[in-house]
Amino acid sequence: MYAHRVILSGLIALALPLCASGLGCKKEPAQAVLIDARALDLAPTAPAKEEPAAARPSQPSLPVVSVPPKSGEEPTVELSGMVKAGPSGRPMHPISIIIASGDCSSPDSRLIRRLPLSDTDSFYAVVMADPGEKLSVCAASEPSPGLPTPVWARSEPLLVGPQSEQSFANLTLILRGAEPKTFAVKASSK
Secondary structure, three states, X not given: OHHHHHHHHHHHHHHHHHHHOOOOOOOOOXXXXXXXXXXXOOOOOOOOOOOOOOOOOOOOOOOOOOOOOOOOOOOEEEXXXXXXXXXXXXXXXXXXXXXXXXXXXXXXXXXXXXXXXXOOOEEEEEEEOOOOOEEEEEEEEOOOOOOOEEEEEEOOOEEXXXXXXXXXXXXXXXXXXXXXXXXXXXXXXX
């Protein structure tokens, strides 16, 4: 009840300056004003009962999507795995890991990173790539970088998503004799 008086007295206080200035007041006799205090009830109400799920209209759910990287920021992609010798055994030339945008077995692909295979026949690399870009990883036993080699292996395409950090782990590349390929040597700009 006290809250109703405060609100009502506040409304009268706002109306008095308008009457004193001659604005908003009529020169007619005063009439009774009925105020319905039920609309101003400030008492807490009981929580509404929740309808069963079947009674509620279905609302389309929004897909759960990770936050894309900030404008101009490329996702960081971790690549790791093992290189195994094929049926002919370990090759005599050093093994390079070639990470490229597109087909890593093409010298025209955009080379992202080239590194030597570790002594434990494993590799680990962190690269930057654009969302939606397809990467591939090759292992090649090259007599010298840029010279053709018949002993190499290629991963399946790896699609870079919109997440700011991604990982493709446990990649396994098995070196085999195949058509000689020449792999890109220098990283090209985008």
